[in-house]
Amino acid sequence: MSLITVIGRGHSGTRAMSHTLSASGVDMGNPLNASGDLIPAGDMYEACRVFARYVDWKGDLNWDWQRAINGEIPEEFTRLLNSFLKTVLSSNAPLRGWKIPETTLCFPWISRLFPDAKFIFWIRNPRDCIIGSHVTDDMERFGIPYPTTLDERRRRAISWKYQYDLVKATPRPKNWIEVRLEDFVLKQDETLARLEQFLGFPMAKIPVKPEVIDRWLKDDEDTTTGPNYFSFFEPAMREYGYDVPTNPKSIVPPPFTFNYDESKVPPYSLPDILTASNGDSIADATQWPARRTEILNLFAEEMYGVMPGRPPRLHAELQEQGDSLDGKAIRQQVRLTFTDEPDKYFLDLLILRPTAATQPAPAFLGLNFHGNHTVLDDPAILLPQTPVRDQEKFGSKNGKPSAAGRGKAAETWSAEMLIENGFALVTAYYGDLDPDFHDCFRNGVHPLFTSPGYAYRAPNAWGAIGAWAWGLSRIMDYIETQNDSLDPKRVAVIGHSRLGKTALWASANDERFAMTIAAQSGCGGAALSKREFGENIASINSSFPHWFCSQFRKYNNAEQNLPFDQHMLIALLAPRPVFIASATEDLWADPKGEFLAARHAQPAYDLFNLAGLGQDEMPPPDTTIGETIAYHRRTGTHQVTAQDWKAFIDFARKHLG
Structure with a gap:
């Protein structure tokens, strides 16, 4: 029986692949949410947090995954993953698979536990990826330290880079294909043919929406949103054929400003210590x-x-x-x-x-x-x-x-x-x-x-x-x-x-x-x-x-x-x-x-x-x-x-x- 999984950061468009696999007869487990993710995800989240213990943050945008890549996989991780995948692993269907973006956060161990699985690495222009929010934006939720920032777009971009770098650092599984969302949408027939050759079975063709491509162009026109390009995107964008901007939109949050002028202290009202939450007064x-x-x-x-x-x-x-x-x-x-x-x-x-003390001091x-x-x-x-x-x-x-x-x-x-x-x-x-x-x-x-x-x-x-x-x-x-x-x-x-x-x-x-x-x-x-x-x-x-x-x-x-x-x-x-x-x-x-x-x-x-x-x-x-x-x-x-x-x-x- 074939086992298939999709690797890709949240908001990279992996739902298109999940829906395609389901329509093609692959048992993707149950239940699934609207994005085609296997749920509930609690055990997968916990498994990601176990993996994070073996990640060493070197400061700034540098992480070392060697302990995770080369060390033994904890039994705790395997137990949690098997619990999450129980409906997939227990299925008698000839074609089985799953998709959830958090799989990327523990990809090195997934690839070692399922060496014969077929991995679809799903890619999307990072400028589009970071426009929307995703649960993996704040990697602290999964026990992964990263540079603190109050800029939501930068936080998403850091999460994108982390997951990209993690995939690049992991030894490539023997069954591996890389698919760009842009190609799947704009060259669907050609891309499905590639996938059929890789997976070995016919692929269904689902409706796609061209407007999901290059959303960053419209985002650039919005003066109220933050930047959608960061310089650390460049290596990946060049590798996967995305245009690197020469003059990207740059709305950088203002630096912290600190007030040392009493005349600029704003009007403020202090909560009353002696008024209870129900409005009662504290009298004695x-x-x-x-x-x-x-x-x-x-x-x-x-x-x-x-x-x-x-x-x-x-x-x-x-x-x-x-x-x-x-x-x-x-x-x-x-x-x-x-x-x-x-x-x-x-x-x-x-x-x-x-x-000199003669009694307790x-x-x-x-x-x-x-x-x-x-x-x-x-x-x-x-x-x-x-x-x-x-x-x-x-x-x-x-x-x-x-x-x-x-x-x-x-x-x-x-x-x-x-x-x-x-x-x-x-x-x-x-x-x-x-x-x-x-x-x-x-x-x-x-x-x-x-x-x-x-x-x-x-x-x-x-x-x-x-x-x-x-x-x-x-x-x-x-x-x-x-x-x-x-x-x-x-x-x-x-x-x-x-x-x-x-x-x-x-x-x-x-x-x-x-x-x-x-x-x-x-x-x-x-x-x-x-x-x-x-x-x-x-x-x-x-x-x-x-x-x-x-x-x-x-x-x-x-x-x-x-x-x-x-x-x-x-x-x-x-x-x-x-x-x-x-x-x-x-x-x-x-x-x-x-x-x-x-x-x-x-x-x-x-x-x-x-x-x-x-x-x-x-x-x-x-x-x-x-x-x-x-x-x-x-x-x-x-x-x-x-x-x-x-x-x-x-x-x-x-x-x-």
């Missing part, structure tokens, strides 16, 4: 928990993503202990593991606590950017075992840390100042939880909560900020249950920049954190998005598409449509104390927007009769204001300094003792 503290849950769920669904709960297990192993800071501190290094595979999912903690807990060894120049501190960002200052190269980075972030953490003031420091390298690059969440802790098959990520699936926040709660689990030298009732969670966003989100979800400090957390942290000042949502989602859930992207260039803003995130911390810190030169993080968010969080604290900032105007630089909500704006740039720490410690002494 007894009504706050229900409203708090509404707001928390809103942020989870629309911005940060929904975090999972505790892992299957939490095991702590003391790796090293000794004196530090000339005997002022006791150093502990603890590995937390989340499964029975201790080297796969782990988080390495550095704990420094005062030697209050602690500052935060993630660091470059490794525990950068926090203090102490040769006993272990180097990270997960890759780090390459930075000359920290002595890291090719993803590997080095001893040259020891103590390079000493002021950022001011560990000695903390110890001398009676506070412990608990920190961990954030890359243990998520590597902070866009890889479709294959690394870090995300796979721990991913169902088999690298399941499709829902629009509200958690991103990197969620993973880092989740890790902070796991450290809190450890402090609460397995370390009696730290006081779990007096833990302040702290973070800077993206990790300031993380600290806020962690504390919003986990009320065990007694205090929160967010330093220059900016867009997506403490700054009001609706001000559209400094970094904006479109920019942050483009530069860091892995930080938030994909649902958040619908607010790109649409901040005024947000049903929330960051004052509501700060309000989620009530009645616990919170310190929002800015820097005068860090306009990117919008210091005024951070101040205003703190100011507008006050109604939640009013429910508990707790004082906040105490004024409506920003304080002068280097002045800390506030009681339960505090704010300061240090003179300087985007960093955390000893001056900041002095203010943080004073605030912690007031509230944590």
